[in-house]
Amino acid sequence: MMRVPSFAYHAPRSLDEAAQLLREHGPAARVIAGGTDLVPNMKRRQQTPAVLISLRRVDELRRVERDADGTLSIGAGLTLTRVAALAELAAGQRALMLAASKVATPHIRNVGTLGGNLCLDTRCNYYNQNHEWRQAIGFCMKAPRGEAVEKVAEPSPVCWVATSSPRCWAVSSSDCAPALLALGAEVTLASADSKRRIPLAELYADDGMAYLTKRRDEIVAAIHLPPYPAGQRSTYHKVRRRGAFDFPVLGVGASLTLDDAGRVVKAALALGAVASRPLRVDTSELVGHELDDARIEAFARAAARPAKPLDNTDFHMSWRKKMCQITIATALRELGA
Amino acid sequence: MSDLRIIGKPRRRVDGRAKVTGQTRFADDLFLPRMLHCRLLRSPHPHAAIRAVQTARAEAAPGVKLVLTGAHFPIAYGILPVSQDEHPLQPDKVRHVGDPVAAVIADSEEQAAAALALIDVDYEPLTTISSPEEALAIDTPRIHDYAQCGNQHKRVALAFGDVDAALQDAAHVFEDVFFFQGNTHLPIEQHAALAAVDENGKLVLWSATQTPHYVHRAAARALDMPAHEIRVIACPNGGGFGGKTDPFNHEIVVAKAALLLGRPVKICLNREEVFYCHRGRHPVLMRFRTGVDADGYIVGMDLETLLDGGAYGSYGVASTFYTGALQTVTYDIPRYRFRGCRTFTNKPACGPKRGHGTPQPRFGQEVQLDKIAQALGKDPADLRLQQIVKAESLTANFLTIGTIGLRQCIEKVVAGSGWRERYGKLPEGRGLGLACSSYLTGAGLPIYWNKMPHSGVQLRLDRLGAVTAFCGATEVGQGSDDVLAACVAEVLGIAPADIHLVTGATDITPVDLGSYSSRVTLMMGNAAIEAAERARELLAKAVAAKLEIPATRISFADRRVFDVEDPESGVDFAEACVLAEVAFGTLGTVGSYTPPRSPARFKGGGVGPSPTYSYTAAVVEVEVDPETGWITVPKVWIGHDVGRALNPTLVRGQVEGSVYMGLGEALMEEQRFRRLPEKLSSAAVHKQPSMLEYKSPTTLEMPDVVTYLVEDPDPRGPFGAKEAGQGPLLPIMPAVANAVFDAVGVRIDETPITPEKIVAALAAKHKGEAPRVGPARFPEIDWPEPVNVAPPWEGGDGKEVPR
Numbered sequence A: 001m002m003r004v005p006s007f008a009y010h011a012p013r014s015l016d017e018a019a020q021l022l023r024e025h026g027p028a029a030r031v032i033a034g035g036t037d038l039v040p041n042m043k044r045r046q047q048t049p050a051v052l053i054s055l056r057r058v059d060e061l062r063r064v065e066r067d068a069d070g071t072l073s074i075g076a077g078l079t080l081t082r083v084a085a086l087a088e089l090a091a092g093q094r095a096l097m098l099a100a101s102k103v104a105t106p107h108i109r110n111v112g113t114l115g116g117n118l119c120l121d122t123r124c125n126y127y128n129q130n131h132e133w134r135q136a137i138g139f140c141m142k143a144p145r146g147e148a149v150e151k152v153a154e155p156s157p158v159c160w161v162a163t164s165s166p167r168c169w170a171v172s173s174s175d176c177a178p179a180l181l182a183l184g185a186e187v188t189l190a191s192a193d194s195k196r197r198i199p200l201a202e203l204y205a206d207d208g209m210a211y212l213t214k215r216r217d218e219i220v221a222a223i224h225l226p227p228y229p230a231g232q233r234s235t236y237h238k239v240r241r242r243g244a245f246d247f248p249v250l251g252v253g254a255s256l257t258l259d260d261a262g263r264v265v266k267a268a269l270a271l272g273a274v275a276s277r278p279l280r281v282d283t284s285e286l287v288g289h290e291l292d293d294a295r296i297e298a299f300a301r302a303a304a305r306p307a308k309p310l311d312n313t314d315f316h317m318s319w320r321k322k323m324c325q326i327t328i329a330t331a332l333r334e335l336g337a
Numbered sequence B: 001m002s003d004l005r006i007i008g009k010p011r012r013r014v015d016g017r018a019k020v021t022g023q024t025r026f027a028d029d030l031f032l033p034r035m036l037h038c039r040l041l042r043s044p045h046p047h048a049a050i051r052a053v054q055t056a057r058a059e060a061a062p063g064v065k066l067v068l069t070g071a072h073f074p075i076a077y078g079i080l081p082v083s084q085d086e087h088p089l090q091p092d093k094v095r096h097v098g099d100p101v102a103a104v105i106a107d108s109e110e111q112a113a114a115a116l117a118l119i120d121v122d123y124e125p126l127t128t129i130s131s132p133e134e135a136l137a138i139d140t141p142r143i144h145d146y147a148q149c150g151n152q153h154k155r156v157a158l159a160f161g162d163v164d165a166a167l168q169d170a171a172h173v174f175e176d177v178f179f180f181q182g183n184t185h186l187p188i189e190q191h192a193a194l195a196a197v198d199e200n201g202k203l204v205l206w207s208a209t210q211t212p213h214y215v216h217r218a219a220a221r222a223l224d225m226p227a228h229e230i231r232v233i234a235c236p237n238g239g240g241f242g243g244k245t246d247p248f249n250h251e252i253v254v255a256k257a258a259l260l261l262g263r264p265v266k267i268c269l270n271r272e273e274v275f276y277c278h279r280g281r282h283p284v285l286m287r288f289r290t291g292v293d294a295d296g297y298i299v300g301m302d303l304e305t306l307l308d309g310g311a312y313g314s315y316g317v318a319s320t321f322y323t324g325a326l327q328t329v330t331y332d333i334p335r336y337r338f339r340g341c342r343t344f345t346n347k348p349a350c351g352p353k354r355g356h357g358t359p360q361p362r363f364g365q366e367v368q369l370d371k372i373a374q375a376l377g378k379d380p381a382d383l384r385l386q387q388i389v390k391a392e393s394l395t396a397n398f399l400t401i402g403t404i405g406l407r408q409c410i411e412k413v414v415a416g417s418g419w420r421e422r423y424g425k426l427p428e429g430r431g432l433g434l435a436c437s438s439y440l441t442g443a444g445l446p447i448y449w450n451k452m453p454h455s456g457v458q459l460r461l462d463r464l465g466a467v468t469a470f471c472g473a474t475e476v477g478q479g480s481d482d483v484l485a486a487c488v489a490e491v492l493g494i495a496p497a498d499i500h501l502v503t504g505a506t507d508i509t510p511v512d513l514g515s516y517s518s519r520v521t522l523m524m525g526n527a528a529i530e531a532a533e534r535a536r537e538l539l540a541k542a543v544a545a546k547l548e549i550p551a552t553r554i555s556f557a558d559r560r561v562f563d564v565e566d567p568e569s570g571v572d573f574a575e576a577c578v579l580a581e582v583a584f585g586t587l588g589t590v591g592s593y594t595p596p597r598s599p600a601r602f603k604g605g606g607v608g609p610s611p612t613y614s615y616t617a618a619v620v621e622v623e624v625d626p627e628t629g630w631i632t633v634p635k636v637w638i639g640h641d642v643g644r645a646l647n648p649t650l651v652r653g654q655v656e657g658s659v660y661m662g663l664g665e666a667l668m669e670e671q672r673f674r675r676l677p678e679k680l681s682s683a684a685v686h687k688q689p690s691m692l693e694y695k696s697p698t699t700l701e702m703p704d705v706v707t708y709l710v711e712d713p714d715p716r717g718p719f720g721a722k723e724a725g726q727g728p729l730l731p732i733m734p735a736v737a738n739a740v741f742d743a744v745g746v747r748i749d750e751t752p753i754t755p756e757k758i759v760a761a762l763a764a765k766h767k768g769e770a771p772r773v774g775p776a777r778f779p780e781i782d783w784p785e786p787v788n789v790a791p792p793w794e795g796g797d798g799k800e801v802p803r
């Protein structure tokens, strides 16, 4: 059996305490929520934090609150099983319920959290392998050798996906991130001395290695969903080989509001698993128009263009590219119906 | 037979309760006092010479008790006598990424793993041979010096009648090239083994193995020890499917370590290592040339196969013969030629997986028949029905057909699926496909040449009425323990659960060759019946004496032994045992089974013969999205000729499990390798050695399955039973391919049949090109002259006809 490397474990009871510990232990420390992403990575020696700060006992991370302006705030520590069943989302924000319900398997959703899902490590077939396997290919840029992610990197070997590329193309594989982008979400980042709230889109960078913009000592505390126009509908479509377990090879989150005449008042769309970050799609072309087939097709064709599937996930990249256009159109048809 | 009380009734299996309540103890559940842990250092190179191995630093590491290297294991072993090409740890050369080079035994698994990093191995990389095509082209370096030629492990050629003439005279000749991708068994239980030296100084090896007897032989050889000083105990397997039928390096390593240290040593492989053990389905490229007359009757078939064998022999020579052995067992093929070539490549060794070597050509044969039916305007079901082989006949290659229920199987699935009304008439995107198959009920010959029985059962009856059945057969999840109990219970008139079972322990159970080749039910079952009938005779005599009636009037049922003419008069079973022990002394009987001698007397005729064959027909329904190529399988109808279902619950389980595994092979499973750009790296690694990325269906993908059990008892089987564990897998893959053609009119002539391939074939179709995805050509191979045998109807006697 693959075993985790040894580590020190802290289980603070408040967010403040967690943030303090994180600051205190510096780069050697990491927070652990459900551990469903982190623990396998530790077994494979991609991440070998000497100190784990657990968020399990931090009750304030599991709150669900409605703010005065109607914003819904969801604690980052809520499990995906609970997110998938949040009645507050059922009307216009169903996309998040759907996305959460399609992550992994029931067992994993029972422990995996929304915050962990947003911070999920980027994925690549050359990277999500154990240490011996990666040794056999001479490692790659994202994890040059065992434990290197946590330490100062050695001179980087190549990226096997694009051997002349100076960067890593590992794939953002969170299901909830594109759904939340389509709902206009923001996140609160808490550290020992500050709290800031940023649009979720700004949490991500287009880089397979440094895929989060937040500082190492910041904890994702809450996810905020702004109020939305009456009549908004939203959805999430996921493409993957099997009906359970599998990470997305494509995620499409979409929200849409139509006026009485069937014209688009507001639309938002985001793609997951086609780049190193979740991709927002410009929807201005749709606003003010009816959603007829021709418009949907034209929009989907253009919207799929920035998607850049590479040969580092399941399925052929050309088929995944083709699926972008088809799935975007399917999602819009569903919402426009 | 009509008054059978246990046989034929659906029953909860004897080991069911223990399994579902977690009581079954698998190899990794075993813990012994003072037990140490072992981990293996594996090669990061696909092909390299080992110059030196330095272990001093590892030996000094915390907790480390022993470090072993190839130098400790000078003797090679292997499952087949003709391929003794494996070492527990490689002494001088590694042949695939994952090949073990050294072992560390330490107090904890963590310490053992940590110390591996302290072993320095000096490798000299060699040219990597990563495909059969490369193996044909590159003669040096050789992966094994004993290969028949260059990197061609084995070439075989057999001809039964003048096939060239048959094809020349045929009304139509169909030539097709197919590729069947390699895939692996994916048992839920990873291989594990524990070795210890017992209080009498004997070595005990517990292992997750399907073949304790062969492990026993290999261990004695590789450890250079007398076999009587070794006890091998097969633990119940958490799935095997053929993946635990070879003796494995880790078993011999822990055995050696336990001997050297005098302490128990355990290893449990991780999932990646299970992918390196492999022995799974060979990737096979094949060319079929089939001649038919104007009505679609086959007049001759010429088959060539090219196997990607991986780095070791394993069962590969047998696998190679199997790719050509069973074509003749389903439909009449008057003349037949088969040529096969297995290559060595720098990948984990292929071997036997459920269906062993036969699903690949079965895929080609059944898809080609679909094409023939389409070309001749015939219904694929009728084309098959018109040429089913005859019961109790000989095939062109001298295989003896027993009973055959294939016609009923086809009729059942045709009726159940509404084939006549729906095939070819469903709306675009929906389709039905049909395919048939047959499979061995046990290989007629053992792995090593001998004339002894293939299975033995020993019964012990005590004076309290307890019955214990001993047999070397191994419970791998298929239900062999249940079959053993059921056969004995039926004969002795007691309940299966009354019987104590001791199986798979080489020190106490009579030899059974193991759980492979669908042999256990028939062979162990017959041995069990023989042993039980001998016991029954003793009991009957003793009870008859007491009742003062002839022994022929004695009957056994409901735990009583009584007078059939006066059922009230009799004794209970325990009393009968007492009477018999008084009369005859301590009660024990044995039974054994040896398969009939095959009429095939030519070289290469040892692979294919079986006491009898099972038959299967399946109809698969598919839905294909023409835009995305996405395939769903809503329903499968499958008819299986099992001779007699000893326990229908188990047979259905085997049939449904086969459908499940078959759909995985048809739609997604691939043992694929990644070759990095050669100018940057020599790496050739398994592409996805994990349960997450090696895609295999989940319960969500499992369709409705309608199972028809066709029972045409074969007198050669116990109570008429034939096999059920492997045959039902075979028709699934071609039936899926044929259904895809019915749905969207494209041919996917290779597995797996994926959305990408369907989209590509549809794109070709729209451009007016051949609507097909599949291999373009079969390479030129320098075939030897075939062993020439005249078919029975051309006066052949099963022997080679000199040219």
Ligand SMILES: Cc1cc2nc3c(=O)[nH]c(=O)nc-3n(C[C@H](O)[C@H](O)[C@H](O)COP(=O)(O)OP(=O)(O)OC[C@H]3O[C@@H](n4cnc5c(N)ncnc54)[C@H](O)[C@@H]3O)c2cc1C
Binding pocket: A030, A031, A032, A033, A034, A035, A036, A037, A038, A039, A040, A055, A076, A077, A080, A102, A103, A104, A105, A108, A111, A112, A113, A114, A115, A116, A117, A118, A119, A120, A121, A173, A174, A175, A176, A218, A219, A220, A221, A245, A246, A247, A248, B692
């Ligand atoms: C077999 C399998 C299948 C999977 N399938 C999917 C899938 O289909 N879709 C999908 O999206 N995911 C999938 N996952 C990944 C994972 O289970 C989920 O993304 C889950 O939501 C992660 O949450 P967690 O709480 O377990 O995160 P953890 O593993 O605890 O943490 C993940 C990362 O986020 C950091 N982190 C966690 N919480 C916070 C926080 N509040 N603030 C800052 N950093 C934080 C951790 O330090 C770590 O780096 C799968 C995992 C497995 C093992």
Ligand code: SF4
Binding pocket: A123, A124, A125, A126, A127, A140, A141, A142, A143, A158, A159, A160, A161, A162, A167, A168, A169, A170, A208, A312
């Ligand atoms: S994209 Fe390139 S650098 Fe990033 S993980 Fe994959 S192979 Fe490594």
